[in-house]
Amino acid sequence: MTIKLYYEDPYIQTFSAKVIKQEQDYVVLSETAFYPTGGGQPHDTGTLNNISVTNIETIEGEIRHYLATNLPSDVGYVEGAIDWKRRFDHMQQHSGQHILSAAFDNLFGLKTVSFHLGKDSSTIDIDTSEVSGEQLQQVEDLANQIILENRTIETRWVTEEDLKDYKLRKATKVKEDIRLVLIPDFDDNACGGTHPRYTGQVGLIKILQTEKQKRMIRVEFVCGNRVISHLHRKQSIVSNLIQSLSSPEEKLEDAVKALLDNGKSFDKQMAYLKETLLQYEAKELIQNKQGRNIASTFQDRTIQELQKLAKLVTSESEESICILISENEDLLQLVAAKGKAVEQSMKQLMESILPLINGKGGGNETIAQGGGEKILSSEQLLEKALTNIHSL
CATH class of the missing domain: 2.40.30.130 (Elongation Factor Tu (Ef-tu); domain 3)
Structure with a gap:
């Protein structure tokens, strides 16, 4: 062995x-x-x-x-x-987990169900469906007080019979060669992990965030040198925001909120302007139609924009068929729609066009859409589509 x-x-x-x-x-x-x-x-x-x-x-x-x-x-x-740097980091995180879990247990009777030591942060799952911000603050304060007191972290090998002399935070399934990690008057726990000799060597504990995990709460935290790394990273972000937003740190939250509100307002205005532009485009297409067919090609228009435009056209010109095609990089996208007075099937029309560009699509009798390879130019594909209308 x-x-x-x-x-x-x-x-x-x-x-x-x-x-x-x-x-x-x-x-x-x-x-x-x-x-x-x-x-x-x-x-x-x-x-x-x-x-x-x-x-x-x-x-x-x-x-x-x-x-x-x-x-x-x-x-x-x-x-x-x-690799001592990695080892000591793990010692800090693991001992910090013991302290944090004991603080949850000692203050509120909340048990730790599982622990994961990650590359950048660690997590524990707490056996509760809800934890308040005030509770988290109390737990963090107690954990850091235990660190500040620089209590000893003892390890002790015991038998199953000896366990009656300890108040284990969590029962152990091990029956022999039981190793306890003890923080006097605070935490008794069976554990085989690596730990420093004193709580002070954990340095500091900072709870980052919580999230619900089924019926438990997952608590993300960092300890020791990782707290400094997180502080450096966040300070860099805050400094960049201060410079970008021309706002002092204490007013950053308000500045970001105002920026987001302005962004939402801008998005609404853009949506309104796009809709207005589509209406003008629809009127122009109707004015320039040749017979009952309304057709046009575009560059870099989304399939959603083509659909909206085609619907606007056919709602105003009920006797028309509207075919719109857009070139998007190496793709061709197209929409075919009809007004109420037209009998032809747009689904059938689309099915006759898409094989010409190795395309796929779908739709119904009133409006159909699809896309495929740019084997043909948009003008050539439009000409083929207009020809196919007469064969339906």
Whole structure:
């Protein structure tokens, strides 16, 4: 059985070990300082004999080290090195999770159901359907008070019988070799993860946001150095907004709200102007119609605009057939519509046109639409469409 040095001292950064098993994609060592994925905490990374360690997993009682390239077959011993920056970050986040979960439990009896330590932030799922902003603030304040007090974080190996002497925040299913992580007078928890020796080393805890997850509340948070990283990123965003909006920080919210309101007003005005323009275009098309057919080509018009324009035309000119085609990059899009006094089927007309451009479409007897490849020019396709009208 591999000796789990990461249990004994999470501050070990280098170590020597004997290779006791080497397979095609992993090795097993006599002892290791690498932490394998488990308990919501990702695996460590680092090197063995300067070869990158890409993954660590516990499988069938073995701690398997997966490497970027294989070790030479004759290697008997290896020198291991932990990526300390990643390890300490995980120590901060995991211990911060213990403190945060204990604060939810101690203050409001809210239990943590699950924990995920992510690359940029971490989350816990709380067994409740609702949590208030005031509760979140109280939890965050208590968590940071525990950090400020720099309490010891103790680890202790106990038996199942010993558990009666502790007030575990969450029951453990482990029956032997039980490892407890203890913050005196605050939190007793069974855990195999890596943790610093003092709460002060967690640095700081900041709750970022919450969201509902089925019948639970997911709490996103950051600890330690990640708080500084988030602050730097957000400060950069705020500084850019101050410059872009020419507004002091305390008035940014009002400036953004005014900008959004202006944007909504602008969108309404644009929609009105587009609708007015379509009405003028419809009148112009009707005035320039040849016989009962109204046809035209466009550049970069959406299928929705063509549909609206065709409907406006045929509502005013009930005896007409309207065919509109737009060239959009390498595509041709077209709409065919008819007025109430016309008998021909626009669906049938569209089905006769689309094969000419390897197109697809749909519609009904009154209006149909489709699109396809620009095999023909828009003018050539329009001419084909007008010819097909007479064959229906």
